[in-house]
Amino acid sequence: MMTIMNHKKYHTCLLMICIFLMNIGLTKAQNPVSDGEISGKVLDETQKAFPYATISLLNAKDSTVVKGTLSQDNGTFQFKSLKAGNYLIGFYVVGYKKVFKGPYGIGPEKKSHNTGSVQLSTDSKLLKGVEIVHQKPLIERQVDKMVLNVENSALAAGNTALEILQKSPGVTVDKDGKISLMGKQGVTVMLDGKPTYLSQEQLANLLRATEGNAIQSIELITNPSAKYDAAGNSGIINIKLKKNRNFGTNGSVYVGQGIGQYYKVNGGLSLNHREKKLNVYGNFNYGHNKRFQSTDIMRVNETSANKTYFNQTSSTINNRNNSNFKAGIDYFINDNNTLGFAMNGYNSNGKSTANVNTLIGDRPSKTDSSVVATNPSKYKYTGMAYNLNYKSTIDTLGQEFSADADFAQYKSSEINDFNNIYLNAAGQTYKPDYLFTNQIPTKVNIYSGKVDYTYPINKETKLDLGLKSSFVKTDNSYLFQNFLNNTWVNDVTRSNQFLYDENVNAAYANIKKKFKTTTVQLGLRAEQTNSKGNSVTDQKIVNRHYFDLFPSLFVNQELSKNHDVGFSYSRRIDRPDYSNLNPFVNYLDLYSYRFGNPFLKPQYTNAFELSYSYKKTLNLTFGYSHTSDVMSDVLLTDTAKKTIFISTQNLATQDSYNMNLNYPVQITKWWSSNNNLTVYYNKFKTPNLLGQPYESGRTAFNFNTTQTITLNPNTSIEWSGFYQSKQVYGTLLIDPQYGVDLGLSRSFMDKKINLKVAANDIFKLQKxxxxxxxxxxxxxxxxxxxxxxxxxxxxxxxxxSQIKAARQRSGGSEEEGRRVKSGG
Structure with a gap:
């Protein structure tokens, strides 16, 4: 019955799209365009297409500005829906001479004009004397996403990508590096618009190894369109790495130091060379980070016969070295075709030592025995990703084609030693020490290819089509050894090898139509998944093959000049991390461990969002989502073994309600404030957990505020704070968390030198x-x-620094499909 109902849903979605396409044709036939239009193309001094030039439509009678626009990637521009009258076109770019064209008369006898190619020439006087002081706000709210422009933020300096995400509006990161967006886990994290395909643990290692100085911006997309992969029930976080677009040869070098309980250092180099046909770029960043962490676990192991009280304290010192780099080349075949190659990688290695003391007794505060452990570990994580891309702008109407081919390989190696000493109440050894070790090598290979095509049906309607295929192969080994008779002996009952292969084939169609005050976008994505999990030692194989349709709908309505409302719907999927499918028992210490579940099922989410915008500044959204077979970490005690463990299980459902308010305020000319409030309620239900029905839910909220004070064009101060209230996730109840950061930025020597001073958690509140x-x-x-x-x-x-202001891309107009030109 459920299968029939699902097919009916899919047929209904297809029928909606067909009706929508028919509507477009009828609208076009019954309502022919009667308004005027002026279009053209902008070229630079080398006769190359000039993107993002500022173009104004002026009234020819008094030169008042009617409207404005920016030129596209290929230099083209267009003013549509013009009323009858005479117009001038003005071209303005910092460092270039102003150009005016016209007048152009719009009337019944002629409704369309083309200015042809307008070439701009540099103004040497302006180039010498101009000083560009405009800077993007730290947080921008766009139609389909929120953008954090961290490139120039003092608070981002010296922090890793994971630490920056912890400070982002609506984002929370738990102690294991798992990321939630708007109160929901299941976030897809992308680098430069490309999925990482990594497990949560591997992704956390990648983000810890990515220095914040390498990041340009972070995009938070809560309800993605069908153009994106269907993975990620709470949305997508896209981390865009820096890339210099200045002409000539240029670069930057930085060095940073930090002090907390231990000393830290980081540094990096960025180089770029750009000319008419070629752009070559690269950067390298390094960080050394020594950190301290303490974990205390108090628990009661209760059986029908007795109670056992455990009081465990541990302190860990982690000494970590991180490096990451990016390099690439763009070859501009001509104005309309670009071929690019990019590569990026990271290396993270280090050592840590955990000192664990576990007190055991039959009553609180009474110690009958204890276990003292020294647990050293060594680790190394490396990754390399390669991308070959091609983009073609077929015509000036916006017809485009792009293709990407990607290969990535990630390797990790961990060696964990556990040295346990058993002591009685008097502190004397009462039985032999228990020494064991585990080695965990992992290898992940990723292959993917995709093509995207954009076809403008008419001036108001655009069709996007695309195909994609990805292959992921992982090889995980787990070698467990005991120290017996002065030698290490392999424990075959605890050692294992786990192989996982996954192939996802996808196709999508998006159609977008703009009416007078309404924009509608319909999308449908189809994904076919093949996966195989093979626990070699246990001889357990789990094969899965399934096909899904993922419809999406976006509607935006302009109520008036200052008021906009929107509605969106999408269906999404989250496949289990292959690390969570791995049945290994991975010990954290003698009494705590985690293990995987090879029978985990994917979770499906239907998400709805209603939005309101006032003057494109105050933004309010209301969201609801329903997730079936929700995957959740469950922390439980094993009364027989007297241990505590974590595993991932499928709970039946999660219903999530959320409200997000983002309000940037320009308090004075020198003081700007950005405030973000997220309120959410997560309700989890499952018919059987530990032998009985389970239900939990709680209302929670996150609040972030950032205050920026500009003392002068060269000096600014940033202050930010966050508060996360008590919340429930799965079976975990998490207490409030909060903190305050402060930063100062000062520039010297015509902005060639920049000094940033920052303090994270200045009141030492985070726990x-x-x-x-x-x-x-x-x-x-x-x-x-x-x-x-x-x-x-x-x-x-x-x-x-030639024409930097003109060549710098604008985050507000950059679409996911344009990343090909940016070199990946």
């Missing part, structure tokens, strides 16, 4: 406390980490 929503689970987990850090970062920019 974590977790309990269980299950009455039978009696535990408290307290964590504190080295969050209070003071940093100084100095950056020096050198080389050519």
């Amino acid at each position: 974590s406390r977790i309990t269980s929503t299950l009455p039978s689970q009696n535990y408290v987990v307290n964590e504190r980490w080295e969050s209070q850090i003071f940093r100084v970062t100095c950056t020096y920019r050198f080389g050519s």
Whole structure:
């Protein structure tokens, strides 16, 4: 019955799209365009297409501005729906001479004009004397996403990508590096518009290895269109890395230092060379980070016969070295065709030592015995990704074709030693020490290819089509050894090898039509998935083959000049991380461990969002989503083994309600404020957890505020704070978290030198406390980490800065499909 109902849903979606296409044809036939139009193309001094030039439509009678626009990637521009009258066209670019064309008369006898190719020439006087002080706001709210412009933020200097995400509006990151957006886990994280395909643990390692100085901006997309992969029930986070677009040869070098409980250092170099046909770029960043973390677990192991009280304290010192780089080349075949190659990689290696002391007794505060452990570990994570891309702008109407081919390989190696000493109440050894070790090598290969095509049906209607195929192959080994008779002996009962292969084939269609005050976009994405999980040692194989349709709908209505409302719907999927499918038992210490679940099923989400915008500034959204077979971490106690463990299970459903308010305020000319409030309610239900029905839910909220004070064109101060209220996720009850950061930025020598001073968690407030929503689970987990850090970062920019303002891409107009030209 459910299958029939699902097919009916899909047929209904297809029927809606067909009706919509027929409507377009009828509208076009019954309502022919009667308004005027002026179009053309802008060229630079080398006769190359000039993107993002400012173009104004002027009244020829008094030169008053009627409307304005920017030229596209291929230099073209267009003014549509013009009333009868005489017009001038003005071209304005910093560092170039102003140009005026016209007048052009719009009337019944002629409704369309083309200015032809307008070439701009540099103004040497302006280039010498101009000083560009405009800077993008830290947080921008766009129609389909929120953008964090962290490139020039003092608070981003010296932090890693994961630490920057922790400060982002609506984003939370837990102690294991798992990311939630608007109160929901299941976020797809992309680098330069490309999915990482990594497990949560591997993704956290990648983000910890990515220095914040390498990041240009972060895009938060809560309800993606069919053009994006259907993965990610809470949306997409796209991290865009820096890339210099200045002509000539230029670059920058920076060095930074930090001090918390331990010393930190980071630095980097960026180089770029651009000429008429060629753009070559590269950057390298390095960071050394020594940090402290403490974890205390108090729990009661209760059986029908007795109770056992555990009080475990651990302190860990982690010494980590991170490096990441990006390099690429763009070849501009001509004005309309670009071929590019890009590569990026990271390396993270280090050592950590955890000192664990576990007190055990039959009553609180009484110690009958204890276990003292010293657990050292070594690790290394590396990754390389390669991209070959091609983009063709077929005509000036916006017809485009792009193709991408990608290959990535990630490797990791961990060696964890556990040295446990058993002591009695008097502190004396009462049985032999227990020493064991595990080695965890992992290898991941990723292959993907995709093509995208954009076809403008008419001036108001655009069709996007695309195909994509990806292949992921992972090889995970787990070698468990005990130290017996002065030698290491392999424990075959705890060692294993797990192989996982996944292939996803996808096709999508998006059609977008703009009416007078209404914009409608319909999309449909089809994905066919083939996966195979093979636990070699256990001889368990799980094969899956399934096909899904993912419809999406976006409607935006301009109520008036200052008021806009929107509605969106999308269906999405989250496939299990292959690390969560891996059945290994991975020990954290003697009494705590985690293991995978090879029988995890994918979760499906239907998400709805209603939005309101006032003057494109105050933005309010209301969202609801329903997720079936929701995957959730479950922290439980094993009363027989007297241990505590984490596993991922499918709960039946999650219903999520959220409200987000983003309000940037220009308090004075020198003081701007951006405030973001997210309120959400997550309700989890499942018919059987530990043998009985389970239901939990709680209203929670996150609040972020950033204050920017501009003392003069060279000096600014940033202050930011966040508060995350008590919340429930799955079976975990998480106490409030909060913190305050402060930063100062100062430029010297015509902005060639920039000095940033920042303090993270200046009041040392950040900590974590977790309990269980299950009455039978009696535990408290307290964590504190080295969050209070003071940093100084100095950056020096050198080389050519020719027409930087004109060539710098605008985040507001950049679409996901344009990333081909940016080199990946």
